[in-house]
Amino acid sequence: MTFTQRLRNIQSKQNSLLCIGLDVDIDKIPPHLLSMENPVLGFNRQIIDATHDLVCAYKPNLAFYEAMGKDGFAILRETLKLIPKSILTIGDGKRGDIGNTAERYAKSLFDDFGFDSVTVNPYMGFDSVEPFLANPEKGAFILALTSNAGSKDFQRLKVGIKPLYEKIVLAAKKWNSNQNVGLVIGATHPKELLRVRKIVPDIPILIPGIGKQSGNLKSSIRCGCDKHGQLAVINASRSIIYASSGKDFAEAARTEAKKMVEEMRMTIEQLNN
Amino acid sequence: MTFTQRLRNIQSKQNSLLCIGLDVDIDKIPPHLLSMENPVLGFNRQIIDATHDLVCAYKPNLAFYEAMGKDGFAILRETLKLIPKSILTIGDGKRGDIGNTAERYAKSLFDDFGFDSVTVNPYMGFDSVEPFLANPEKGAFILALTSNAGSKDFQRLKVGIKPLYEKIVLAAKKWNSNQNVGLVIGATHPKELLRVRKIVPDIPILIPGIGKQSGNLKSSIRCGCDKHGQLAVINASRSIIYASSGKDFAEAARTEAKKMVEEMRMTIEQLNN
Numbered sequence: 001m002t003f004t005q006r007l008r009n010i011q012s013k014q015n016s017l018l019c020i021g022l023d024v025d026i027d028k029i030p031p032h033l034l035s036m037e038n039p040v041l042g043f044n045r046q047i048i049d050a051t052h053d054l055v056c057a058y059k060p061n062l063a064f065y066e067a068m069g070k071d072g073f074a075i076l077r078e079t080l081k082l083i084p085k086s087i088l089t090i091g092d093g094k095r096g097d098i099g100n101t102a103e104r105y106a107k108s109l110f111d112d113f114g115f116d117s118v119t120v121n122p123y124m125g126f127d128s129v130e131p132f133l134a135n136p137e138k139g140a141f142i143l144a145l146t147s148n149a150g151s152k153d154f155q156r157l158k159v160g161i162k163p164l165y166e167k168i169v170l171a172a173k174k175w176n177s178n179q180n181v182g183l184v185i186g187a188t189h190p191k192e193l194l195r196v197r198k199i200v201p202d203i204p205i206l207i208p209g210i211g212k213q214s215g216n217l218k219s220s221i222r223c224g225c226d227k228h229g230q231l232a233v234i235n236a237s238r239s240i241i242y243a244s245s246g247k248d249f250a251e252a253a254r255t256e257a258k259k260m261v262e263e264m265r266m267t268i269e270q271l272n273n
Numbered sequence: 274m275t276f277t278q279r280l281r282n283i284q285s286k287q288n289s290l291l292c293i294g295l296d297v298d299i300d301k302i303p304p305h306l307l308s309m310e311n312p313v314l315g316f317n318r319q320i321i322d323a324t325h326d327l328v329c330a331y332k333p334n335l336a337f338y339e340a341m342g343k344d345g346f347a348i349l350r351e352t353l354k355l356i357p358k359s360i361l362t363i364g365d366g367k368r369g370d371i372g373n374t375a376e377r378y379a380k381s382l383f384d385d386f387g388f389d390s391v392t393v394n395p396y397m398g399f400d401s402v403e404p405f406l407a408n409p410e411k412g413a414f415i416l417a418l419t420s421n422a423g424s425k426d427f428q429r430l431k432v433g434i435k436p437l438y439e440k441i442v443l444a445a446k447k448w449n450s451n452q453n454v455g456l457v458i459g460a461t462h463p464k465e466l467l468r469v470r471k472i473v474p475d476i477p478i479l480i481p482g483i484g485k486q487s488g489n490l491k492s493s494i495r496c497g498c499d500k501h502g503q504l505a506v507i508n509a510s511r512s513i514i515y516a517s518s519g520k521d522f523a524e525a526a527r528t529e530a531k532k533m534v535e536e537m538r539m540t541i542e543q544l545n546n
Binding site for chain 1: 296334336337339340342343346347350367368369370371372374375377378380381385394395396397398399400401402416419420421422423424425426427428430431432433437440441444
C-alpha cells in the first residue's frame, strides 16, 4: 500500500488529522519526572499513552534527540517502539545530501529507526530526494514553504513569475510516481497553502506552525485538506506536550489534543456542508 | 580567534588545503579489518595516523555514521578524539531547521561532538543558519552550488538575472559579521567557483567533488583560492580512503593524499608567479 493510502486509512480510522511533535527537551519536562532513570522516555510514554487514539501521526524531531548526547538516539528508538503500529511516524530530520549519502540517511531512518516517513530538504535537487522515494510504502515530506521567519529569505524569491517554493511543489508533483511524496507548508501561510492544495490535490501536506508559532488551525484545515477532508497533517508540538508542567501533564496534553481534534472535526463538517 | 583565521593558520602551518572526507562504509573497508572489535574506528585511526600531517581538515559525513546503527555516533565521537587538536573538523550534516531546533543541532555538533565547523543547508533562511554562527571560533559552510547532478534542479534557477545560488552567496557575505561563514561550491563547477570567489574574496569555500565525482583539482585551486592561495578547502573522500582495499590501505591513502597536496602546492606556486 502506498504511503498516501496509508495516511488516508489512518486519518479515516482515527477521524483525525492531528500529528503530535515529540520535540522533547529535558529542561521543559515536568520536574517530578527527573528522578526517573530515563525521564524523556517516561515523558514520551505517558504522552503517547494519553493521546494515541487522537492522532494520525507522531513526529519526533531528530535534533532534540541528537542534542541529548550519546543516549539520545537510543531514547528515540525506544520511543518509536511505544507508538502503536497503525499510527504513522514522521522522522523530522530535514535531511538532504548527494545521492550516495542520501541513500545512507534513507537506510538509517526507514530501515534502522523504522520511520514510516521523513522530512527532506530539496535544495540539492532530485538525486538528494530520490532515495527517500524508492519504497512506495514510505513517504517523504519535502520542505516547500516553512513556518519560520526565514521562509521569506529564499523560499519566496521569484523565479520568473513563480516563487521558488512553487517550483518545488511542481517538482514534488512530478516526483510522485510512487504516490509517496508529501510537502511541508507552514500554517503561518494560509493563502499559499490553499494555492498549493489546488496544484497538488492528492498529495499529503504536513502543516507545522500551529500553536506556539501562531498558525491558525481552522484556516489550515480549510486551506490544506483535500476534497475528502484528508491529507492535511496538522502538527502541534509544544502547545500539546508542554500543556502543563505538573503531574497532570499527560492529562493536560490529552485535553489540548482533544480540543484540537474536535475543532478539526467541526471545521471539516462545516466544509462538507 | 575567528574560524576564518583558524583556517588560515592551519593551512599555513600544514602548507595544505586538503580535507579528507571520513565517509566510512563498512562494506568498503579492507576485509582484514573486519575481525577487529571496531573495524570502522580501526580504519579511521590508521587513515588519520597516515595522513594528519598532510591535511588542514577532516570531514566526517554524519549520514555514514548514522547509518551504522546504534553504535554509529559513538564511533564518530571516538574518531573525533583521534584527530589532532590543531586540525579542523567539519561535521558534514547539512542541517537546517527553524531557529529553536537549529539551536539544538548547533549545541549537538559544536558543544557535544566538538566539531570546529559544520555544513548547513540555507533553504529555510537566516534563522535556520544563525545559531551556527553565534560563536566566532566555530564555522558554518553554507551550501550554495553543490557538486551533484541535482544542483541544476533549483540552485541554478534564475532569480531576476542571478542564479539562486548567487543569492545565497550574497546572503552568506551579509551574515559574515563574525568572520565564521563559509560556502560550499562543488569542484564540478569551476567557472561558477571563480565568480563566487570574486564576490567573497575573504570567505572559506569548501570544495567537494574531486576524484570520484570527477571535479578537477587544478581548476579548483585556481578558481577557489583567495589572493594568498588560501581559504579553499579541497575535499576528497573515496579516492583517498579507499585507494587500496588491501593491508596497505593506509599507506595507499597517504600516497594519494601526498600526490594531491603536491599538485596543490605546485598549482599555487604557479599562481604566485
